[in-house]
Amino acid sequence: MKRRYFGSHPDDPVIFHRKELVNRKLPFAALADPTIEQSFNQELLGLLENLEYMAITAVIDKLEHQRR
Structure with missing residues (x-):
């Protein structure tokens, strides 16, 4: 996908x-x-619906981080 849409x-x-x-x-910029x-979104959503994966997220309290 990256190579097809964005020349990666x-x-x-x-x-x-x-x-x-x-x-x-x-x-x-190609998404303009x-x-x-539409093609990119359909392909990406298809992957997200059908592939097995684990999503890992992190959250930071920016105000507390800045205070320190």
Whole structure:
């Protein structure tokens, strides 16, 4: 997917960052095309629905972190 939609290369892989994806910033500018965006979203949602995976998240209290 990364190579097909964003030209990702194994030596310099594209990392999916939500903020850049949503704002269609490089390297995700291709998503500004509605046809490409729809295709990408369908493929990504298909993977999320069908692959077995574990999601790990972390949360930081930024105010407390700044205070320290």
